[in-house]
Amino acid sequence: MMQPDTVLSVRNLNKVYQTAGSWGRPGSKNHVVRDVSFDMRQGEILGLMGESGSGKTTLGRLILQLLPQTSGQVMLEGRELSSMTMQALRPLRARMQMIFQDPLFAFNPRHMVHQILSMPLRLHSELVARHGPVDKQIGQVLAQVGLPQDILHRYPQEFSGGQRQRIGIARALILRPSLIVADEATSALDVCVQAQILNLLLDLRDQLGLTILFIAHDLTAMGLVCDRVAVMLRGRIVEIAPTAELFSRPRHPYTASLLQAIPRIGSRAAAAPFVSAPAKVAAGADMDHGCPFRMSCHWATEACARTGTTLRQFEDGHWSACHREDLELPGI
Template identity: 50%
Template sequence: MNDKTPILQVKNLKQYYYPGTDKEIKAVNDVSFEIYPGETFGLVGESGSGKSTIGRAIVNLYQPTSGEIIFQGKSLSSNYNQKERLKFHKEIQMIFQDPYASLNPRMKVRDIIAEGIDIHQLAKSKEERDEKVNQLLKDVGLNSDHASRYPHEFSGGQRQRIGIARALAVEPKFIVADEPISALDVSIQAQVVNLLQELKESKGLTYLFIAHDLSMVKYVSDRIAIMNRGRILELADAEELYANPIHAYTQSLLSAIPLPDPDYERQRQRIHYQANPEILNKEVLTQVKPNHWVAQ
């Protein structure tokens, strides 16, 4: 295990909807993991697996049913005063999945990006505010002329860049990227991923990268956790997970990844996984190799 102090710890997190009723949904069911400074932690699973729920609980959009989220040594369940809460929201930001729905259509780009700057009083004058916005636009590959436009004037990839600039505006340490490329054209996805990688290096960021596309997650993540039905089934270094998947669900996901190789595609055989909820809820994440855990 990494000997550094984790920047984020998730301990026995549970997020239930309609708890104690016939409609109870266990969106997240006893999940634990740690993320270390400077790494990209990939959280992968199909729709409904609970991965986005975890991301939203981390940024305090959801109040967990039970469990604990610890950021830089302090539990998020603590009773924050206003100053402490502002400091927390400054240090953890989120990039949302849908660049069309996450930007206010009635606000100019300048004001969308500067909203956090205004709330946290990071600019002493209008000139400094505009200078920060222009620099952020430059950082994400746009230019200062874009500041006076509205979101509907941009493509999906450009809107996601605006969303990234907004997240960076308050100089966070940790970013939850909730499927930041899934709503974009394939031709644009690589550009946004490369941008996130460049920003990680230049600004010393740590990412929780949520996705359902295993083929893309491999290239951005240091470690990857595989989720299904609210639980983590396998967690390992990215290279190890792809080279030696152990859980049947991970093997199934990897077998579904297409490759641009006609010979391989003709011989590729899908591995079908049928989950048994009763067995799944009893499986415990166990270390089977150095830095490799599997539910069994």
């Protein structure tokens, strides 16, 4: 049952890519997102971490309806998006926006900043009638992201990476969304600028009550800004918990392996036997069933081939797909 302040609700979401066969051979299926479910409350920042190819970006695009889902439900503010026609969905697109990893490739290089920020309002003219003239709203959003007014007649390629990212954030905010998907929003920036953008996201969350899905590889950044963290592996969410709880006491071996991979200044690399040890299940076993990490897990048993795909609650708010409740895994 959804809470009254739930902004986003995802239920049993799946995305399968089907490749065509050739020369008499059948096509194959690639299950990119598998049975994903979670809720996000208003004002919450949920981190989504996992290795490359785990399905994080695809999940973000499914939520924003930029990709068609194979099955499942995505509900924004109580309205199911997947069953809507394109015409019915269009007004709701203003309520959900995306911040891209490299905004330079997300902008039209022939458009100046004024055109970049005014175009969304021209597509959603109801916001102009409701909140005032285009130039007034552009001035307000530039102030919110800490940019001066004199940048409006310059091109994206004239700015630094941090300034471009602020323009990307401004373009997302101009439509007054309730949900923002930040896909690797700081990974292309240097460390000092990363800190500025993270602080900006926190300030905007507090000022505007934004709900943010924060997709990142940088676990340090995630630990600074996220209220909860979800861990993805091969299209599945294998653990979800409050950030401090998950980082200090992970309940899934895959989460522990990610945390142990964080570099630490002045310390020697710690051994991670649960990553390199041989699996206790037969090689070539069907990976569509059971725990997707079992082939690399030091604690895998035969039961892991049959269980470990369903999230279970270990503590209040801490859910894990590992069936081993006896494990004491290292955190940070």
